[in-house]
Amino acid sequence: xxxxxxxxxxxxxxxxxxxxxxxxxxxxxxxxxxxxxxxxxxxxxxxxxxxxxxxxxxxxxxxxxxxxxxxxxxxxxxxxxxxxxxxxxxxxxxxxxxxxxxxxxxxxxxxxxxxxxxxxxxxxxxxxxxxxxxxxxxxxxxxxxxxxxxxxxxxxxxxxxxxxxxxxxxxxxxxxxxxxxxxxxxxxxxxxxxxxxxxxxxxxxxxxxxxxxxxxxxxxxxxxxxxxxxxxxxxxxxxxxxxxxxxxxxxxxxxxxxxxxxxxxxxxxxxxxxxxxxxxxxxxxxxxxxxxxxxxxxxxxxxxxxxxxxxxxxxxxxxxxxxxxxxxxxxxxxxxxxxxxxxxxxxxxxxxxxxxxxxxx
Numbered sequence: 113x114x115x116x117x118x119x120x121x122x123x124x125x126x127x128x129x130x131x132x133x134x135x136x137x138x139x140x141x142x143x144x145x146x147x148x149x150x151x152x153x154x155x156x157x158x159x160x161x162x163x164x165x166x167x168x169x170x171x172x173x174x175x176x177x178x179x180x181x182x183x184x185x186x187x188x189x190x191x192x193x194x195x196x197x198x199x200x201x202x203x204x205x206x207x208x209x210x211x212x213x214x215x216x217x218x219x220x221x222x223x224x225x226x227x228x229x230x231x232x233x234x235x236x237x238x239x240x241x242x243x244x245x246x247x248x249x250x251x252x253x254x255x256x257x258x259x260x261x262x263x264x265x266x267x268x269x270x271x272x273x274x275x276x277x278x279x280x281x282x283x284x285x286x287x288x289x290x291x292x293x294x295x296x297x298x299x300x301x302x303x304x305x306x307x308x309x310x311x312x313x314x315x316x317x318x319x320x321x322x323x324x325x326x327x328x329x330x331x332x333x334x335x336x337x338x339x340x341x342x343x344x345x346x347x348x349x350x351x352x353x354x355x356x357x358x359x360x361x362x363x364x365x366x367x368x369x370x371x372x373x374x375x376x377x378x379x380x381x382x383x384x385x386x387x388x389x390x391x392x393x394x395x396x397x398x399x400x401x402x403x404x405x406x407x408x409x410x411x412x413x414x415x416x417x418x419x420x421x422x423x424x425x426x427x428x429x430x431x432x433x434x435x436x437x438x439x440x441x442x443x444x445x446x447x448x449x450x451x452x453x454x455x456x457x458x459x460x461x462x463x464x465x466x467x468x469x470x471x472x473x
Contacts, residue, residue: 119287120148120149123187124278125190125196127148127150128150128196131144131148132160142156150200150278151274152273152298159197164195164199167195167196167199167208168191168195171473180221181219182276183226184287186280189215189275194208194211194215197271197274197279198268201267202263202266203267203268206248207249207264207271210241210249210470211268211272213326213327213469213471214301217239217327217328217466220468222464223331223466224331227459228459228461230282230288231290234294234334235459235463236294236333237300237329238332238456239268239301239328239329240302240328240444241326242315242320242325243322244323244325245325246303246306246325249264251264252264253306253307253308254447257305257447265303268299269298270298272301273297296332296334302446303446304446305445305446306445308378310445311445314443314444317443320469326467327470330371330442330456330458331464333457334456334457335375335455336456337452337453338351338352338454340377340380345384345387345397348380352398352455353398355455356398357434369462370440371442372456373442373444373456373457373458374398374441375455376447377448377450377452377453378447379449391443395441395443396438402433402434402435403431404431405430405431406430406431
């Protein structure tokens with residue numbers, strides 16, 4: 113068992129300042145940063161003053177984005193700290209506004225970042241980018257969208273994780289108590305494939321117009337591949353609905369937190385459109401089918417759900433649903449060629465997706 117690190121709770125700028133004399137030597141800097149628990153285990157770019165200043169070019173000197181304290185350390189990240197983490201992650205320029213908006217989303221109380229940062233579960237934020245910023249920063253929305261190969265997805269998501277770790281003090285074994293975690297805790301950021309989608313962009317379902325750039329944070333616990341049949345809309349719906357009821361991630365009233373994310377490949381979205389099925393139609397159809405009998409659950413889980421329904425003033429039911437409502441099924445069109453979709457369950461401890469606009473700083 114790995115021993116939990118001793119936590120240095122000083123501001124990140126002070127901790128980095130202690131190591132600045134080593135930043136001209138790449139190998140020594142990486143060793144010192146790793147031993148100070150300031151990396152994710154992979155090599156980083158030494159955050160020299162010149163590199164941080166370059167990362168902040170184009171932003172206002174006095175800018176302070178709308179970000180609440182990041183738990184469990186409950187510190188508010190400064191622009192300098194955001195830029196330092198972006199440098200270490202290997203980001204290209206102009207990413208600070210997107211990172212700041214994403215941090216604003218996860219720090220919203222509805223997201224429940226304290227629970228997600230400190231749970232023994234595998235929860236981590238998944239970030240979805242919409243609007244012009246996705247193309248401007250070259251965020252991948254096509255083939256292998258959840259995998260490697262694109263700098264923006266890899267480094268921006270990684271920078272966000274470094275802020276959550278280095279400013280929020282979510283260190284494995286101390287603040288971050290995940291029993292096993294999952295690879296998305298290194299980096300987990302995608303874009304919607306708006307150009308290939310037959311539907312309005314995802315962020316328009318979140319109350320935004322088409323043009324603004326946004327980032328949505330989803331408190332997720334991994335992902336499940338779904339091979340979607342295109343023999344009929346009903347078969348496709350059944351595959352998604354049954355996939356959403358697997359596993360033991362059961363919250364108070366539903367699977368997970370009552371939300372679910374479906375990453376739908378463009379081919380399947382176009383197939384549904386040709387069959388007269390809209391995004392809203394898909395949500396309603398999946399919601400109607402995505403439930404299981406309480407008798408299928410362990411007795412303690414079934415009893416907990418019955419008690420929670422009584423406390424909430426809801427009628428008794430012999431089934432448990434995957435989500436709270438059709439609108440709680442978040443459908444994002446993304447990925448490349450093929451019929452492989454992804455179901456992303458949300459954390460059962462309680463979380464809600466939050467969307468923020470990406471604005472100049």
